[in-house]
Amino acid sequence: MSLRWKITATVTLVSVLVAVALSLTVHLAYAYRLADEARKIQQERIELALREYSRTGQPTLGSRLDPPDLPEQLRAAVEGGYTATLLEDTGDGAYIWAAASVSERQILSLRTPYDPQLSALASLDRVLVMGALTVVALGAGAGVVIGAQLSVRLRRAAVAAGRVADGDRSTRVSAAIGSGSRDEAAELAHAIDAMADALQSRIEAERRVTADIAHELRTPLTGLTTAAELLPPGRPAELVRDRVRVLRALVEDVLEVARLDTATERAEMSEVALGAFTTRRAAPYAPEVEVHVLTDAVVDTDPRRLERILVNLITNALKHGAPPVAVEVDGARIGVRDHGSGFPDELVSEGPSRFRKWPGGSGGHGLGLTIALGQANVLGARLTFANPADGGALATVDLAPDEHPTVPQGEERSRTRP
CATH class of the missing domain: 1.10.287.130 (Signal transduction histidine kinase, dimerisation/phosphotransfer (DHp) domain)
Structure with a gap:
């Protein structure tokens, strides 16, 4: 999951929790208020009914004397001359009760339907649900916007950092992500x-x-x-x-x-028939090297720099590999293959480094592959080092890297420095 969706999910979750908490709080507070007001009204009514009963001796204002459906809990509460109220849900409806003891054996009571209050509470719940959904939708939208902005800025920073790593000295990460804000992304870019x-x-x-x-x-x-x-x-x-x-x-x-x-070298490009060029350059330099042209291609390159790369790779194969050494041309690719012990793991994983010699190598100063890599960068080519599964070492120069985004199959490990 990308950072954008993580932020969106987090903001949405927080919005849901806040909406649910506020809705429950408002629901409970309103329900308590309705019940409290109903109890106070019923309390006032039973007190008025008591005064009328004391004066006339008859139940008035809808009151009843010892009704059979009087809840036992309310009956026990008014014993001893007290008055009490009770909210009862019978399943057929809700009622608010009020009762008072008029004698040791008689209880005067009132019962009023509580359904209007419940309807008002249900209406409030519908409003709260709509409000909660709106809050969640707005929170999710805000999360998408915030996450998208941060994700875009970080992706721009990653692209700019990649350009810097490739040697582009003019690129600045802070300029790529924009200097309008001073948040953690901007601090990271400046760092x-x-x-x-x-x-x-x-x-x-x-x-x-x-x-x-x-x-x-x-x-x-x-x-x-x-x-x-x-x-x-x-x-x-x-x-x-x-x-x-x-x-x-x-x-x-x-x-x-x-x-x-210095990264200031510039190639002098010209069209070259790669198969014939490789054959002419490799044969005089190392007659024992076999050249195979699988498919020929005309490429736009610098012949002098390409020859330097080819000679360095062949020299490296002859010095540090084992015969037979073969050069294979396949379209815009040139592969130099030997059958020795293969490239060292450090060279495959990290690339060539100046003055680094192979263990057990036969002389050299460790500059041949470094120069080949530098010249490939000038040409805009991709130089790949790999150890094929059937042994040996394979160095591949791809003069059209954009057309071949992947390395050849059958290579166990490769290191690319575009």
Whole structure:
């Protein structure tokens, strides 16, 4: 049950309880008042009848002397010279009695129908029922309106928070829900905005530090590369040149990650025949990788960035998986599959993270999948990591994620970062 209907149900329940309580209170108060007034009138009438009986010796004003239908409870109450009243419901009708003792053995009594008072009480009950139904209907309507307003604001806040989580820095939750009120929803929105700003500031600071370090390393790295080329031929020189190449590649990867973190990269889109493109790019890079084109499609993408994604996924499969490694093109999807031990659970559940290496992996700096994910975000594509049920690891690039809202069947776990 959504929050809207919970609020509506609560307000309706409270309205029902309030309406029932007020109706019962008014009913009982009016019934007591009618009975009290009837008793007072009957008391005055029996006293007047007593005075006339004392003067004439005959029952007057509709009074009777020792009637056979006099209730025993009333008879016992007037013994000893008292007067009393009694409201009796015989099943055939209701009556109000008044009696007084005129001698040790005789009782003078009056009986008047009480049905008019009961009719008035029934009329009041009908009015109370209509009023109660009106109150409940108004309460339920108010609950629907209040719940709908709060639900809409919270849904807007959730959508805005999702945009912030996806990297949209211009979105503010407080602006999405409206700043007209200062309730708990507005306080929550301001708190989320403050948290997002704090996290963004921290990420930006980390990105600047990473980019600055990489830039600062470029100058000595250029000199180191030049010096390595001047070394005399030999095994030591080859080792130095190899380590310099690795260091240079690492610096370039760090700079690329820093650029992708800024969320300012823009793709240069063009139409690409995906099957032919994948075959041409994969075959020269890794001849041992099999490329299967199930269905070809022409997609609008950035060839340079797509090639970077494809090469990184193939490299990752070759380094950390096991042969055979295959690339499969199915429409706007490219899947890179190996038959190793599969992706680590942390990568599947949380996504790739920079400088995170696979347990037992063969080298690398943990930046390949991070760069692939960043480039996929620039392209508006969806990069999915999964461990198929029959083993191995599968990375899928979906260049038309809006047309494929679900991940391929047969995957046990997947992690998507749109």
